[in-house]
Amino acid sequence: MSATITTKTALGSVNPTRLDSLVARVETVGERPALVVSNAMTGDDLGQVPRCTPDDVAAAASRARAVQPAWAAMSFEHRAAIMLRFHDLVLKRQNEVLDLIQLENGKARRHAFEEIMDVSLNARYYAHTAADYLQPKRRQGVQLALTKVTELRHPKGLVGVISPWNYPLTLGISDALPAIMAGNAVLTKPDQQTPFAALWAVELLEEAGLPAGLVQVVTGSGAELGSAIIEQSDFLMFTGSTAVGRTVAGQAGERLIDCSMELGGKNALLVLDDADVDNAVAGAVRACFSNTGQLCISIERIYLPATLWEEFTAKFAQAARALTLSPALDYSGDIGSLISAKQFGTVTDHVQDAKDKGATVLAGGRPRPDLGPHFYEPTILTDVTEEMTVFAHETFGPVVSLYRVATEEEAIARANDSEYGLNFSVWTSDPERGRSVAARLQAGTVNVNDAYAATWGSIDAPMGGMKASGIGSRHGEHGITKYTDAQTIAVERVLPVGAPDGVSPALYARVVTAAFRLLRRVPGVK
Template sequence: MSIYEPLESNDSRRHLKLRSPVTLEETGELVCANAEDVKQAIARARVAQPAWASTSMKERRTIVERALKIVLERQDEIIETVVKETGKCRTDAMSMEVFSVADQLCYYAKNAEKFLKPRKRKVHGLLKLMKQLRIMYKPLGVVGLITPWNGPFVLVMNQATQAVLAGNTVVAKGSEVTPYSAKLAEDIYRQAGLPEGVLQVLLGDGETGAAIVNGGVDKVSFTGSVATGRKVAEACASQLIPVTLELGGNDAMIVCADADIDRAADGAWVGSCMNTGHYCCGTERIYVVKDVYDEFLRLILDKGKALRQGQKHGWDEDVGAVFWDRQMTIIEAHVEDARAKGATIHMGGRRNPELPGLYYEPTVITDVDNSMDIMILETFGPILCIQKVDSEAEALRLANDSEFGLNGNVWTKDKDKGYRMASAIDTGSCSVNDMAVSYGIPAAPFGGKKNSGLGQVNGKKGLRGYCHEMPIVIDRFGGKMQNGYPYDAKSAEGMKKLMEFLWVKTPIGRWMS
């Protein structure tokens, strides 16, 4: 049974019936914004943008600080909405959708002015005697923001906050599976005093998102699948507009012989099952050096016995429901492919027979290799795939043998070695002795390599990514232009002699660089 089903309608908009992933019962009807709705939203954003760009950073910061206060005041409502639409456990909803949002809002409110302040840059060489260089950060205009179902509130709030602090207006769309969690972002910012048209969150499906991408915005920030990301990139390229893509992952975990095995086992469970495994930088491949493999597996299986599933546990639930039936199909197919190719399933490996909704049991699989879909594709589920390796060098080779490169983690008591190994993994970011925490650290730029994405979000770089970095060159003294018309052989000969003096006969040119 699908989480959403098309309904017949008497108007020009698509209507979808929504269901709970927890009970599969109907939860309501979604009316999708059509192309005309998108066009009007972008037009409103275009009208609102100049006035918003003219506001001071102090005014923008004040609104973000109000939004932070409102998020904390309405956190119970946020959690209830997210849990109702996704079925994730309540602790994941609090940590990802409330704490993380609050932390990001605080960080950007404090640092945006510093990051975007016009700055002077030194001019090198002889030109430093005659010119001044200043860099300013101008908003791009209207930003299109497309976010997925696995972090339905946080991913809208985080990116929208960066874009509006930079002086842009935003037209966003969350997933059709989690529309009202995304819509909360607009509601909260309006309550905080954000002017009309600065942030609009549309309800809709893939066609709504495509209309935004092709609707004449000035940048697109997209989070989602590789296949859709390629289409978004092609559409943006045809319009010559910038795009940031945060796509899938198949992240590797390396457990060295000198690791704290108990801590590593805890990290493997959380890294693989947090948010029901539905996060792009979740751990999907675990490579364990043979010296500690048996002990690691023993601890994994022992700790796995205590995991609780189902909303009857309330705040004590550890692993929630699968958010979408489409993802359940992928999880089941990957596990069955591994089983058929000789993998050993130690626990789980099936839907939870005691729960009515989309619950997949926390699963531990060994005897895996790269002939199996579960080791080369993104599974996005509560699965631990553990492979024994002879050495750390083999673990690094296997970690890099992937079309993805979003995140990873290395476990060792030798932090210097951990740093060296992390830097050797061909991935967008990496953690040492922790699961993937880079997205949760606002100062860290976040983005993938290979099929995991294009560009980076978050931090100074992410915030500046919503701006055009504009250099302005100012003449210091005025007077006659040094290289003005008319050209003549005498001035050309003089230029040759100057170049020889600067970079051949003397080191002056290098000193001035």
């Protein structure tokens, strides 16, 4: 039984003139060859962007730096008003960018809408919290009342953002929003396969009142522009593979600039023996197949107790087969296309390798050229063993492997047995048991009775990876303070730190020792 098919495809609100107006935002210092952007649904040409060079990156950085000081001098209230107008414009104009996201990336519209929610949430959150996070703060001085200490937060200056193709709007602009609220300029490079959604977002920011030129967009490949962006930036935000992340971190380290990175994952879902199977199946469908599996925090491994194996696998396979694959630019489809021939090849190779080495396909396992060149059915595998590529390597597609475990302890141990630790999921009828299990899992985010949206959408809390899945985090306080430099100013009043004139060092040491012993017992003294 195959997945349901729909074949309606349209260009929606996207037209060549509109794309040309977005591309005009990319400034180059001379004529540049064009990079063709493909329609992921059909493989046809969608549009073109300039193939920027390191010289273009340097010129863009210079333009952004020229605007940044005046922006940093603006009040938080002024910045917040712009961010909230942007929030409103994103919601009002969502249909035009939803079409863009679907055509660039191939995803189903329901998953494209998650990007609208994410960008709106980030804009609203940092509009309301930036001032509290970044305002001057009093700190305890070494001599208590005699030392007045203030912590200040200064913008880094120019923040570089290198984003991937899987969430072109979210990752193209959401990480830039707190950087902007902190008073920085931004130099951003969206993936060359998905530049238009990021360009659309920058256009809306300026329509909302952001100074023209504060956010600069360059287009081209990471291999050609990545080093130049790192060279020009004062901080780097990177989302991509762990392999590239190691290179990026090394280059940032050479320049002694800080960076934050969300990298790869081989995420696990644990179904505990008291879980409601129907709820767990519905959650697993969302966890594994949202965004056609092209989601850094999607699930590629599921661990099941023997007591639930038969019921869960039967219902999960049935649910996967019932999903609607569709290229339509509306909400009718459950699953869209993979983005490219390259990603399609990776998914195909991983599944074929597993089948050749003895894996069993419970559902899917087939391409769907009748829908488009990059469509692939949601696929469930069992009997996966260590020699198969899919066992430990990230597939980044609609493919999940199921494993039987004897105990909760085994499930935790096997979930943790990975170089990655990005996002895990736990399903149980006992929330406290779920919280206890979650705390033992080596992942930056763990969702109990949810796939991934609960932690991702709770942007007051940090989101990042453990182990080889990243450095630093986005969201919450760290999501904006990382874009600033901390400065401590201490003003001494009456007496300096050290022995006053006329007091011997020995006497000073005895007095300070007695004072420290006393302060040790005073509540509130740190």
